[in-house]
Amino acid sequence: xxxxxxxxxxEASSVSEETLAAPWPHQLNHNYANWLQIQDTLKKxxxxxxxxxxxxxxxxxxxxxxxxxxxxxxxxxxxHSNSIACGCLVVLELPxxxxxxxDFSLLTLQVPYVxxxxxxxxxxVLLQLLEKLKNNAMPFYPQLLMVDGNGLLHPRGFxxxxxxxxxxxxxxxxxxxxxxxxxxxxxxxxxxxxEAKENSTEDFTTLTGCSGCTWGVAxxxxxxxxxxxxxxxxxxxxxxxAVKIVKLTCKYRMPEPVRQxxxxxxxxxxxxxMETSEGCKRPSQV
DNA sequence: GCGACAG
DNA sequence: ATCTTGTCGC
Numbered sequence: 127x128x129x130x131x132x133x134x135x136x137e138a139s140s141v142s143e144e145t146l147a148a149p150w151p152h153q154l155n156h157n158y159a160n161w162l163q164i165q166d167t168l169k170k171x172x173x174x175x176x177x178x179x180x181x182x183x184x185x186x187x188x189x190x191x192x193x194x195x196x197x198x199x200x201x202x203x204x205x206h207s208n209s210i211a212c213g214c215l216v217v218l219e220l221p222x223x224x225x226x227x228x229d230f231s232l233l234t235l236q237v238p239y240v241x242x243x244x245x246x247x248x249x250x251v252l253l254q255l256l257e258k259l260k261n262n263a264m265p266f267y268p269q270l271l272m273v274d275g276n277g278l279l280h281p282r283g284f285x286x287x288x289x290x291x292x293x294x295x296x297x298x299x300x301x302x303x304x305x306x307x308x309x310x311x312x313x314x315x316x317x318x319x320x321e322a323k324e325n326s327t328e329d330f331t332t333l334t335g336c337s338g339c340t341w342g343v344a345x346x347x348x349x350x351x352x353x354x355x356x357x358x359x360x361x362x363x364x365x366x367x368a369v370k371i372v373k374l375t376c377k378y379r380m381p382e383p384v385r386q387x388x389x390x391x392x393x394x395x396x397x398x399x400m401e402t403s404e405g406c407k408r409p410s411q412v
Numbered sequence: 413g414c415g416a417c418a419g
Numbered sequence: 420a421t422c423t424t425g426t427c428g429c
Contacts, residue, residue: 203419
C-alpha cells in the first residue's frame, strides 16, 4: 500500500525530494519512499526500557542470572572493490571480555549507502549471521548486541541498532564514532558540554536536542580521548543501562564487542584479498 | 547561498 | 566506509 506517488509534503520526514531522487539509478527511486514506511512500521515495535531477564554483574547476584554473552557486529569494506564487504559477528564473555565466538560473511553489497538508511545496506548480512549462530551455536547466542552505528540518535529515531533490535528481537545498543546531527545537536555543542564537565566525576553528557528530547549520550570512553563516542538506545534497554554496559566493555575508545568486530572483519578482508589477487609479482595483466 | 548528512 | 605518515608515549 501507499505507493511512491502518494507521498505528500505533509508527511513527517526530514528526507527531501532531492535526497530521494538525486544521484541514484531511477529504477531504485521508489525504494527510498518504501524505506521510510518500513522504518515507521518497525519503529512502532520499539521498546525503550529494560526488557530482559539478566542482571548486570554485581558481587551479590547469583552467577546464572548475570549478563554473560555480549555480541558485537560491524561491516568492513574492501579498499579496492567498493561493494565487496565483510560482515562480522563476535560474542564476548563478561566480565573477562574473552571472545567466545566469531563468524564472518563475505559478500557483494547491492544496496547503496544512503544517509539515515544505513540499516537497509547493513542489516541483512548481520541478521543472517545472527540466525546462523542461533542454528549452529545456540549456547553462545548473545543476550545483548552492540552495534557499530546509531540507535535512537537518528533523524527519525530509528537507526541501525533499533532496526536490528526489532528484527532480531534482541536488546541492542548503538555506538556511533561521529555525531549524526539531529534536532539541533552539533559536535561543537557537544564538545562544549563535555569541556564544561571535564573536572567533574562524569565523563559523559546527555544529548538533549532543541525539542527537549534525549537522543543518547556522548562519552569520553578513554582518559585522554578528544573524540567522544555516541551511545544511543537500540531496543529493549534503557539509556542508563546502556551507558553502564558500555563502561563495562570499554578497554579502548570503542567498546570491545564492536571494536573486535571491526578489527576482525577488516583483517578477514585483508587476508581474502591476498588469496584473491594472484600475488604481487605481476602487474596483473597477461 | 552554505553547511550537514551514522557507515 | 576507505585513502594515508609520522609521531608521541607506555
